[in-house]
Amino acid sequence: MSNPFGTVPPDAILEGSATDAYFERTRSTLEHAGKNPHVVAEVTSDQFPTGDFQVLTGVEDVATLFEGRDVDVDALPDGQLFDGGPVVRIEGPYLEFAELETSLLGLLSQASGFATAALEARLAAPDSLVLSFGARHVHPSISSIVERSSLLAGLDGISHVAAGEILGREASGTMPHALMFCFGEGNQADAWRAFDEAVPEETPRIALVDTFWDEKSESLLAAETLGDDLDGVRIDTTGSRRGDFRHIVREVRWELDARGYEDVDIFCSGGLDPDRLRELRDVADGFGVGSYVTNRDPIDFSLDIVEISEGSSDPSSSRTQSGDDGEPISKRGKLSGVKEVYRTPDGGHHVALADRDGPADGEALLEPLVRDGDVVREFDLDAASDRCLADAEVVGFGGFEE
The missing domain is CATH 3.20.140.10 (nicotinate phosphoribosyltransferase)
Structure with missing residues (x-):
């Protein structure tokens, strides 16, 4: 066909x-x-x-x-x-x-x-890392349009591999919840170790830390597991369970710092808009923005x-x-x-x-x-x-x- x-x-x-x-x-x-x-x-x-x-x-x-x-x-x-x-x-x-x-x-x-919405997101957190996570919300034939529009508006990176090949940019991204599920509850450390061993050295070690346990517990386990190799943690908590999301991020930051992990960054994703970026930009280091751009x-x-x-x-x-x-x-x-x-x-x-x-x-x-x-x-x-x-x-x- x-x-x-x-x-x-x-x-x-x-x-x-x-x-x-x-x-x-x-x-x-x-x-x-x-x-x-x-x-x-x-x-x-x-x-x-x-x-x-x-x-x-x-x-x-x-x-x-x-x-x-x-x-x-x-x-x-x-x-x-x-x-x-x-x-x-x-x-x-x-x-x-x-x-x-x-x-x-x-x-x-x-x-x-797309570009106008991406610019709104960019300027909501001008000093933060902001990545485009929107390709999954559009027909794959126009994924490169989403990613190019986002880059044009100043976003720092994209997630879509094929779009990156068209645009001459390397796609960013680490791990989904599916990877954590494949290892199972209680085996999060095994998933993070396997990821660390499998991916190229230049890939950031960003551990997803909201799959089975609370964000603080999984963040501390990730830090203990990967030590100095851990670049950051990603919090993608479902909106229905977030409560005070800013407090969650601040709590994770506090507990990591208290144990000497000040260099571990916190990255947030999941339904974020400019208002949420402005709310979190002083406590988080980076964001993934998707549906806000593609829903425009x-x-x-x-x-x-x-x-x-x-x-x-x-x-x-x-x-x-x-x-x-x-x-x-x-x-x-x-x-x-x-x-x-x-x-x-x-x-x-x-x-x-x-x-x-x-x-x-x-x-x-x-x-x-x-x-x-x-x-x-x-x-x-x-x-x-x-x-x-x-x-x-x-x-x-x-x-x-x-």
């Missing part, structure tokens, strides 16, 4: 059949009528700034989607924060990209939602034509320059005309018509992505992550000053 998990193959996305049916009907209608206008279309979430910044990612996939198409595409840099106005602008014959709208929005919407709703992007001029019925007809004879156009509730977005030094996000002056001290954010079907931008995950964190500081995202 060529596609055992029923996912849409890449070829369908690139050729445009991964689309909503009404775009196919639109193509048939326009070709029948001999129409293929030259348009400028923009992808937006909010029309005006609302004060609610979000992270844009998926830009590299957009470049791949439009490569070879007779269009020009501008986009914000990967990892840029935005607040209203266009994040992508496309210019060319409408039939050159009509069917790509569905995939275009999907490539941006979900990844940007996709950002509600839409694509709208904002300028139009008559064009040939030939889908490969050459483009005219925007503004030569294009007429502003929009549906009700949307803003017509080609726009630019600007970032000012005070963190302001401004939307203005592209042929008008922007803020005197504003930096235009839309940059060339595709020209005549050629991708004209390079992508680097580390650079995008640096951009994301720096921009978060500039705009004060999530109370960055914390």
Whole structure:
């Protein structure tokens, strides 16, 4: 079976059949009528700034989607924060990209939602180790999207092996409760010793310490068992049994310190959100965050034509320059005309018509992505992550000053 998990193959996305049916009907209608206008279309979430910044990612996939198409595409840099106005602008014959709208929005919407949630988690515990544990909550075919979005937002590592191979990052992780079950209650020390003997030297020795007994007892047993080789303990206590989770973590820290195990770190996981990270960041050394990122709703992007001029019925007809004879156009509730977005030094996000002056001290954010079907931008995950964190500081995202 060529596609055992029923996912849409890449070829369908690139050729445009991964689309909503009404775009196919639109193509048939326009070709029948001999129409293929030259348009400028923009992808937006909010029309005006609302004060609610979000992270844009998926830009590299957009470049791949439009490569070879007779269009020009501008986009914000990967990892840029935005607040209203266009994040992508496309210019060319409408039939050159009509069917790509569905995939275009999907490539941006979900990844940007993941990245925004991951940035909230990152900034909730800025001095702590924070790892992405979210791959198990999504279809495995998009696990690399979760992990890349998390890394872009500044998380320190990922858990998914195949995603790590795609991204050129080594997956992190030590042991699940299943390993402890295989050794059985009363044999926790045997499980930790076997792990220590089996895994590579560079793998951190992090013992899971909440399986059979209370967290304090298992933490002390792990420390006594592995001694100086123990790097840390992980507490993944089920929410229904946590009670005062902060007190549990503080108790474990106290008892380890009292016995000379000050160098043993405490790592927490299991349904953590930014509020819980802020509550625990002074008593725990690291966190695993999963469902908070993957449960985030996709950002509600839409694509709208904002300028139009008559064009040939030939889908490969050459483009005219925007503004030569294009007429502003929009549906009700949307803003017509080609726009630019600007970032000012005070963190302001401004939307203005592209042929008008922007803020005197504003930096235009839309940059060339595709020209005549050629991708004209390079992508680097580390650079995008640096951009994301720096921009978060500039705009004060999530109370960055914390």
